[in-house]
Amino acid sequence: MTVISNVVKGLGCVLFPLALAAPAHAADVEVLNWWTSGGEAKALGVLKDDLAEKGIGWKNMPVAGGAGTNAMAVLRSRVASGNPPTAAQILGFDARDWAQRDTLANLDQVAQEQNWSEVLPQALQEFTKYNGHWIGAPFEIHSTNWVWGNKALMDKLGIEQPKSWDDFLAALKKAKDAGYIGLAYGGQPWQDATVFENVVLASGGADFYRQALIELDENALKSDTMVKAFDQLRELLTYKDSNSSGRDWNLATALVINDKALFQIMGDWAKGEFDNAGLKPEQDFVCFRTPGTQGAVTFNSDQLIMFKTDDPQQKEYQETMAKTIMSPDFQIAFSQLKGSVPARMDLSADKLDACSQKGYEQVKQAADADKLMGSLAHGYAAPASVKNAVFDIVSSFVNSNMDSQTAATQLARAVQGAKS
Numbered sequence: 001m002t003v004i005s006n007v008v009k010g011l012g013c014v015l016f017p018l019a020l021a022a023p024a025h026a027a028d029v030e031v032l033n034w035w036t037s038g039g040e041a042k043a044l045g046v047l048k049d050d051l052a053e054k055g056i057g058w059k060n061m062p063v064a065g066g067a068g069t070n071a072m073a074v075l076r077s078r079v080a081s082g083n084p085p086t087a088a089q090i091l092g093f094d095a096r097d098w099a100q101r102d103t104l105a106n107l108d109q110v111a112q113e114q115n116w117s118e119v120l121p122q123a124l125q126e127f128t129k130y131n132g133h134w135i136g137a138p139f140e141i142h143s144t145n146w147v148w149g150n151k152a153l154m155d156k157l158g159i160e161q162p163k164s165w166d167d168f169l170a171a172l173k174k175a176k177d178a179g180y181i182g183l184a185y186g187g188q189p190w191q192d193a194t195v196f197e198n199v200v201l202a203s204g205g206a207d208f209y210r211q212a213l214i215e216l217d218e219n220a221l222k223s224d225t226m227v228k229a230f231d232q233l234r235e236l237l238t239y240k241d242s243n244s245s246g247r248d249w250n251l252a253t254a255l256v257i258n259d260k261a262l263f264q265i266m267g268d269w270a271k272g273e274f275d276n277a278g279l280k281p282e283q284d285f286v287c288f289r290t291p292g293t294q295g296a297v298t299f300n301s302d303q304l305i306m307f308k309t310d311d312p313q314q315k316e317y318q319e320t321m322a323k324t325i326m327s328p329d330f331q332i333a334f335s336q337l338k339g340s341v342p343a344r345m346d347l348s349a350d351k352l353d354a355c356s357q358k359g360y361e362q363v364k365q366a367a368d369a370d371k372l373m374g375s376l377a378h379g380y381a382a383p384a385s386v387k388n389a390v391f392d393i394v395s396s397f398v399n400s401n402m403d404s405q406t407a408a409t410q411l412a413r414a415v416q417g418a419k420s
């Protein structure tokens with residue numbers, strides 16, 4: 001052992017594979033995920049620590065890239081080579097896809113013991129179950145129609161929390177005129193699409209969002225309302241800086257954290273970054289629903305899916321992971337660090353911060369009003385083929401001078417093509 005570690009020390013990471021020769025208990029479960037930012041990694045640590053307390057060793061398999069863009073390719077190749085990880089982080093339609101290929105373990109027993117069907121919102125159960133069987137343990141509920149704002153900058157510039165779209169634009173303009181970045185923006189396709197789904201909801205409301213991005217109705221996709229959504233997106237883009245191309249989401253959040261930018265439109269994983277920087281909601285930063293989207297929530301949820309195995313011990317570990325993730329204490333502890341709200345709707349919000357308390361209540365209200373709708377950018381509105389087609393059109397729009405009418409026409413065409 002000493003010899004090996006000395007050699008490893010001497011040669012640095014070249015001999016990293018030697019670490020794989022460690023005793024089995026050092027890595028009893030291998031978990032693929034894309035939680036690599038400061039806040040995300042801290043939240044994932046809650047699972048690792050809980051498992052360690054239960055005597056289960058952890059091998060992390062992080063694949064950087066927001067929204068899982070890169071992680072999914074790695075997962076496919078691992079499964080294709082007959083070597084799946086024990087478990088993987090996954091989003092809605094992708095979870096269904098793996099279930100359809102008959103690759104996933106059945107979590108019915110744990111789900112029954114913990115009464116999942118009573119505590120999870122119906123809109124989420126559509127994706128945690130397949131053909132009547134439980135396939136994924138949800139860590140949380142995230143939502144994408146949030147704005148994150150720098151409180152000191154708002155105070156300095158005399159900006160109140162915007163209530164309407166016009167107020168929102170006026171605030172962005174004020175920041176820009178004062179020499180700040182109005183909108184912190186990450187120019188990656190999934191981030192373009194995250195902002196896009198916000199403007200679709202803001203310009204057309206919940207029914208329109210559902211028709212266009214969930215039901216994929218051709219007339220809605222090419223409608224005047226969609227043209228208006230692209231117009232709104234074009235206007236928003238005038239408030240980003242010119243270095244946004246390719247920027248990671250957490251670096252965009254850092255612009256708000258570091259007093260460089262006023263607002264960011266982003267899912268509530270952004271709050272994990274504020275927390276990680278030691279900032280407090282309402283005191284140092286503000287959170288509010290994107291103006292024009294109040295009452296509706298575009299959600300996503302990270303689930304842990306388990307790959308089928310014949311090894312009884314692996315099966316036991318998989319069940320323990322599922323049970324741990326859905327336990328009330330874990331759901332709270334994880335969301336406190338991740339920025340999300342619990343996936344379970346039956347918990348006390350006392351230990352959540354002001355943003356998450358508000359968010360938890362809004363998710364419940366939206367669920368009751370049938371306005372808890374899947375996020376397109378984060379895999380809960382349409383299958384990957386359609387999602388990627390939308391990414392292509394929206395990012396072409398963002399990175400060119402394409403007019404809104406052309407964008408809406410192309411969007412409708414691309415979605416029809418991807419559907420068939």
Ligand code: BGC
Binds near residue numbers: 034040065066067249
């Ligand atoms: C996931 C979040 C993650 C974010 C950024 C989303 O799709 O649901 O858990 O923090 O992507 O990577």
